Amino acid sequence: xxxxxxxxxxxxxxxxxxxxxxxxxxxxxxxxxxxxxxxxxxxxxxxxxxxxxxxxxxxxxxxxxxxxxxxxxxxxxxxxxxxxxxxxxxxxxxxxxxxxxxxxxx
Amino acid sequence: xxxxxxxxxxxxxxxxxxxxxxxxxxxxxxxxxxxxxxxxxxxxxxxxxxxxxxxxxxxxxxxxxxxxxxxxxxxxxxxxxxxxxxxxxxxxxxxxxxxxxxxxxxxxxxxxxxxxxxxxxxxxxxxxxxxxxxxxxxxxxxxxxxxxxxxxxxxxxxxxxxxxxxxxxxxxxxxxxxxxxxxxxxxxxxxxxxxxxxxxxxxxxxxxxxxxxxxxxxxxxxxxxxxxxxxxxxxxxxxxxxxxxxxxxxxxxxxxxxxxxxxxxx
Numbered sequence: 001x002x003x004x005x006x007x008x009x010x011x012x013x014x015x016x017x018x019x020x021x022x023x024x025x026x027x028x029x030x031x032x033x034x035x036x037x038x039x040x041x042x043x044x045x046x047x048x049x050x051x052x053x054x055x056x057x058x059x060x061x062x063x064x065x066x067x068x069x070x071x072x073x074x075x076x077x078x079x080x081x082x083x084x085x086x087x088x089x090x091x092x093x094x095x096x097x098x099x100x101x102x103x104x105x106x
Numbered sequence: 107x108x109x110x111x112x113x114x115x116x117x118x119x120x121x122x123x124x125x126x127x128x129x130x131x132x133x134x135x136x137x138x139x140x141x142x143x144x145x146x147x148x149x150x151x152x153x154x155x156x157x158x159x160x161x162x163x164x165x166x167x168x169x170x171x172x173x174x175x176x177x178x179x180x181x182x183x184x185x186x187x188x189x190x191x192x193x194x195x196x197x198x199x200x201x202x203x204x205x206x207x208x209x210x211x212x213x214x215x216x217x218x219x220x221x222x223x224x225x226x227x228x229x230x231x232x233x234x235x236x237x238x239x240x241x242x243x244x245x246x247x248x249x250x251x252x253x254x255x256x257x258x259x260x261x262x263x264x265x266x267x268x269x270x271x272x273x274x275x276x277x278x279x280x281x282x283x284x285x286x287x288x289x290x291x292x293x294x295x296x297x298x299x300x301x302x303x304x305x306x307x308x309x310x311x312x313x314x315x316x317x318x319x320x321x322x323x324x325x326x327x328x329x330x331x332x333x334x335x336x337x338x339x340x341x342x343x344x345x346x347x348x349x350x351x352x353x354x355x356x357x358x359x360x361x362x363x364x365x366x367x368x369x370x371x372x
Contacts, residue, residue, distance in 0.1 A: 001345055009344065010305065057306065061280040065251035066218070075186045075217035080247035
């Protein structure tokens with residue numbers, strides 16, 4: 001597709017989503033109380049939208065992702081919040097039932 | 107246009123959905139074993155679920171001319187209890203010879219915990235021992251990147267596992283490349299709010315090509331759309347993709363992967 005064709009197909013939809021995003025920011029900023037780790041991650045992800053760097057969707061997803069590599073000690077909850085919160089992985093070790101044994105080449 | 111729905115949780119959908127899928131061109135639906143939205147209290151609950159997937163659900167689908175296939179496992183959301191997982195895994199072998207069972211799935215990780223990882227290894231062992239295809243669930247949202255890496259490490263480290271017999275599902279822009287680079291298949295799940303939208307799934311196809319990729323609705327009891335695959339096919343058409351390219355992604359690709367089971371015949 002040409003740039004014109006992409007704009008013809010998706011501009012109004014993207015504009016709509018951008019206005020929704022702006023309204024969400026206004027809504028959070030207008031509300032009382034403190035925000036949390038999710039909003040901080042959101043602002044970090046927003047920064048990925050500007051500039052000429054390619055693969056912005058990937059950049060946004062990475063901004064919300066857990067960057068650590070070790071398994072967590074246990075699954076404290078089933079759900080995901082949408083943004084990485086470091087202290088979630090600091091769970092008491094006494095609940096561990098088994099340790100994984102990463103299989104090596106057979 | 108004919109298509110295959112390679113990942114749908116029909117036990118939680120209405121009969122009307124079967125009819126709508128059939129009207130939209132669906133020829134076969136494949137149902138991985140998953141979390142019911144609550145934890146089962148014993149392995150007996152899984153036994154009944156496996157009977158449901160292998161006996162009752164194919165009959166429901168057949169009323170609308172749809173072939174129904176399934177995958178069996180204990181899902182990662184209930185894998186924190188290793189003892190329960192061991193009991194459930196012990197049940198699976200006696201179901202593997204049933205005619206609509208395609209393999210082990212959807213195994214994987216949810217919160218990337220040690221116990222989940224241990225249970226994943228146990229089920230990879232089960233698949234290797236019984237020469238089964240593997241369908242992998244990758245974690246949600248912030249946990250997906252790390253979970254996908256951990257899962258790929260487990261699979262790559264077991265040399266009995268052939269990458270072309272593994273599909274890693276729910277990939278997004280930040281995980282698809284690492285999956286395809288391993289030689290495995292990648293599934294894109296089309297959800298209204300999380301995972302991929304139709305437009306983003308097509309972006310991924312345009313960037314990474316259409317080899318070893320499929321699309322699914324993963325429709326279940328949550329916010330999801332059983333017609334997400336044909337709707338994405340329409341979106342591809344709007345973007346100017348040829349009919350043959352669309353057919354490859356929504357029909358030929360899943361057929362190529364699934365027929366490796368020896369049971370997927372449509």
